[in-house]
Structure formats: C-alpha cells, structure tokens
Amino acid sequence: MNRYNIDPRQEAIRQMAADFAKKYIEPVSKELDHREDPDRFAMDLYKQLGKAGFIGINMPKELGGGGRSNLEYITLIEELCYHDAAACLLCAVGELATYPIIYFGSEEQKKKYVPKCASGEIIPAFVLTEPSAGSDAANQQTTAVLDGDHYVVNGEKIFIMHGDVADLFVLFLRLKDSATEDPGVKAAHKVTALIVEARQNGQLVPGIRVKTLKKKMGMRAATTGRIWFENLRVPKENLLYEAGKGFRIAMNTLDGARIGVAAQGVGIAQRALDESIAYAKKRICFGSPIGKFQAIQWMIADMSCRIEAARLLTYKAAQMQDAGEKFSLECAQAKLYATETANFCVDRAMQIHGGYGYIGEFSVIEKLYRDQRVMEIYEGTSEIQRLVIAGNIMK
Ligand SMILES: Cc1cc2nc3c(=O)[nH]c(=O)nc-3n(C[C@H](O)[C@H](O)[C@H](O)COP(=O)(O)OP(=O)(O)OC[C@H]3O[C@@H](n4cnc5c(N)ncnc54)[C@H](O)[C@@H]3O)c2cc1C
Secondary structure, three states: OOOOOOHHHHHOOOOOOOHHHHHOOOOHHHHHHHOOOOOOOOOHHHHHHHOOOOOOOOOHHHHOOOOOOOHHHHHHHHHHHHOOOOHHHHHHHHHHHHHHHHOOOOOHHHHHHHHHHHOOOOOOOOOEEEOOOOOOOOOOOEEEEEEEOEEEEEEEEEEEEEOOOOOEEEEEEEEEOOOOOOOOHHHHEEEEEEEEOOEEOEOOOOOEEOOOOOOOOOOOOOEEEEEEEEEEEEEEHHHEEOOOOOHHHHHHHHHHHHHHHHHHHHHHHHHHHHHHHHHHHHHHEEEEHHHHHHHHHHHHHHHHHHHHHHHHHHHHHHHHOOOOOOHHHHHHHHHHHHHHHHHHHHHHHHHOHHHHHHHOOOOOOHHHHHHHHHOOOOOHHHHHHHHHHHHHOOO
16 A cells, blocks of 8 residues: 555554454455344454454553554554454444543543453443434433432433443433533533443343344444443442533544544545456456556546545544644544545445446455445534534634
C-alpha cells in the first residue's frame, strides 16, 4: 500500500496486523461471514485479538494496554479492515466500550475492568442506542431510579454490538430523581452512565434479557444484540463519573471512535481498489485487459484520489487527538468522507468486476459491499456528521 508520511512505528504495526490477519483471520473469514448463531460468536478470534495486544493497543500501559498512540491504533484498524472488516470490528468494539471507563472511571473502576477488557478476558459493550433514541441519543427512555444502595433499571436497547454476548455493559440511560425530573432540565443533562456486570459465571444476571439480531447484511463475525432490562439492580458505586454527565461521556467516546470508523472506511476502500487493479489487469474483454479501457482507468483513478484524501483526513484527526487538541470537527469530517469513500470504492469495484463482483463465491467484492454499508450508519450517520461539521464551521 502506498501511504504518505507513515512513520516506522505505524509501519511496524501495519505489518503486525497483516501477519495476524493472514494467520488468524483469513482462514476463518468466510465461515464467520455466514454465521448467525450467537453460540458461535467469534470467541477464539476475539481472544486472539486480545492476546496479540490489539484490543488494548492504545489503552494506558498501567491498565494493561499497549500505551500506543491513537494514530498507531487507527493504522491497526485500517490494516485489519483491509483483510476483514467484520473481524476488525471485534477489536474496535472492545476499544469503544472500554474508552468511557478509561477516561471517566474512578481509579477503582479502571483497575477492576480495564485490564480484563484490554486482554480480551471479558467482552464489553457500548450500550447507548434505543428503539426511539438513535441519532437523537439524548432521548433516552431506559430509566434508573435510586433505591437504597442500588439503581433499579428498566428499558430496552437495540443494535448493540456484542450486546448479546458481552460480560460488561457501559450503559447509558435517563436517571429519574428530583433534580432530573425538573421539566427545565434538558434531556442531555439527564443522561447518566452506569457500569453493569451483565454476567456471572457466563450466565446473564437477573433483570437482563438479550437477543441476537438476525439477517444482518454484513459484519457478521461480530454479533449485534437487543437488550431488555427489567428491574435490574446495579450497585450505586457502578455510577460512571457523575449523574447527568452521561451524554458528555457518550459524545466524547464517539468522537474518538469516529476516527476508528474512518480508518475502517479507508481500509475497506483500499482493498476494493487493490482488488480492482488486479482484476482489471487480468480480465480480458474484446481481446484486451479491461484495465486498458479508459472507462475502467477513470474509475481506478477516482478511487485512488479519494482514498488518499480520506486517509489524510483520518490521520490528521488521530494526530490532533494525540496532541490533545479539540477534534470534534476533524473526526466528523474524517468519518463522513472516509465512509462515503468506502461506499464509492466498493461500488466502483463491483462495476469493474461485473458479474464476478456480485457473486460471493467468485470474489471478495460482494462481502466488501455488505460490510461497508453500515459504516455510514453506526457511530453517527452521515447526516449527523454533516450537522456536526456545519455546526462547527458556521458557529
Ligand atoms: C450493525 C450496527 C451496529 C451498531 N452498534 C451500536 C453499538 O454498539 N452501540 C450503540 O449504542 N449503537 C449501535 N448502533 C446504532 C447506531 O449508532 C444507530 O443505528 C445510528 O446512530 C442511527 O440511529 P437509528 O438507526 O435510530 O436511525 P434514526 O436516528 O432513526 O435515523 C434515520 C434517518 O434519519 C436521519 N436523521 C435523523 N435525525 C436527523 C437530523 N436531525 N437531520 C438529518 N437527518 C436526520 C438519519 O441520518 C437516518 O438517515 C449500531 C447500529 C448498527 C446497524
């Protein structure tokens, strides 16, 4: 791959990810793509990602992480995604769901949970979206009421990555107390985050039910779940940071995670381009490789320009995050542009491959097409990214 200004540490991580993908991901990629059964969650692969140090790569060393930069983390994500976006997502979700504890947890909470998340020993999930609160994330209907030393939680969540298999939830909800029930309080200021130990000895604790969502278009190595809470009791000390600060925790987490999704977009787009170049050189039509036709060359040229631009936006956002600068605008720009670039590139790749792109047994393009599509939806849709960008540059 042709990358501008990639430093030796990034290159070493990229190579490590490529070696890992060849050894552990490629042999199981097809089989995992056709899985639906939660008992067959890609547990072995998840554990291997943890063992390789990938899930915790940018988590603090003192908490069992690799202490690497966010730029190095997104280099890893880009390369894993190049090989298999769904397998990459296993790793990315582990990071997403642990981030709120690292940055907002008490010392005790960090020590208790982060090392186990970093190593892959336990599976965490980031539990924000509800049937009526997706883009409008502040509109939380799941509630918690304080009863003695416990919060009592009721409600429903949907589209939660690993929600059906996770051991630990970072759960966002609406706290019901005298302060937050005041009609003058904004919805966002009612959102509160709790850490929920969802399983004991592998079994769900009383008050939690889960279901695996079936017929998912792509990203099938990683499961997606629906969760119900019925009078779940959560110890008071599992409050994450402060009551009423959950929306800030969620948005702050999503800012960082959006750079990761941008890197997923770059990785899958690059794969689409490389597959297209190889195919254009070997497919003969009218006595000539199709790559000799200008129509095909133009598609390849357009793909390459967009990928380079998407990569630069993505690296820039990660560098700003590493430098401690404000990066809400840049992560939205990177996520929007890189995921739409991925869409553009997998679509062009399918066109270049003709019928051999549409049928999965002939090429990987059909899988790239299915895996890519959700990147423009999760962690904030493209429309929400445009709102964030316009809001930032027009204020
Ligand atoms: C596979 C998958 C994995 C996911 N993983 C997780 C997870 O781990 N944790 C989690 O909490 N959530 C997760 N999500 C949820 C995801 O973040 C939401 O689906 C997403 O935020 C969109 O919410 P929604 O589906 O309710 O769509 P809606 O919010 O109902 O949006 C529908 C359409 O309206 C548009 N729209 C909404 N508001 C506006 C507006 N103000 N201006 C313009 N357009 C607007 C949207 O862009 C979209 O096109 C996942 C989703 C999927 C599909």
